[in-house]
Amino acid sequence: GAVVSQHPSWVICKSGTSVKIECRSLDFQATTMFWYRQFPKQSLMLMATSNEGSKATYEQGVEKDKFLINHASLTLSTLTVTSAHPEDSSFYICSARGRLEEQYFGPGTRLTVT
């Protein structure tokens, strides 16, 4: 299957700082990528849909000014958590949509805000 990478794998930051997470599709072009967050022992919750060349579509309840998404190219989407707080600590996972509607997931980024 296709390969999606995320960087960094884990990050610890101080409250009030911003953190950028990258999601790359390594061997295919993805016009659509998705960002999820997952709390321990829970399922994935979709945060937003990232479309190349246009604004992201956010799910209800997700603050667009706090979670900035940029899909600058067909292989790269970034999620920036601005002014991070401890409650933003979570596992963030991206996925890229393939031609046949399947989704390929990145390995995830564990964010801890102290």
Place this chain on the structure above:
Amino acid sequence: SQQGEEDPQALSIQEGENATMNCSYKTSINNLQWYRQNSGRGLVHLILIRSNEREKHSGRLRVTLDTSKKSSSLLITASRAADTASYFCASSYNTNAGKSTFGDGTTLTVKP
């Protein structure tokens, strides 16, 4: 809100036994996908089954889809300790731009 529901929430079996997990959804789907997730890791895509398909196989995995009951099942045969993980179904709906809605997952423990 999450529309997928999975049962059981947790399942513990002995190595060599079969494991069956079920997933239900609420509205018409384009496709349904099963994923596996090891603790603290990303998701691994297992099988995609389309709305016009009833059964698919991949190695020791068998997925069925019953659109009349709006349900799907994942069967793992001859389980191994390495199959220990959480398993999620994700349904993709006709009108939501390719988004997938995840079930709550089934935590499978295979005892050696």
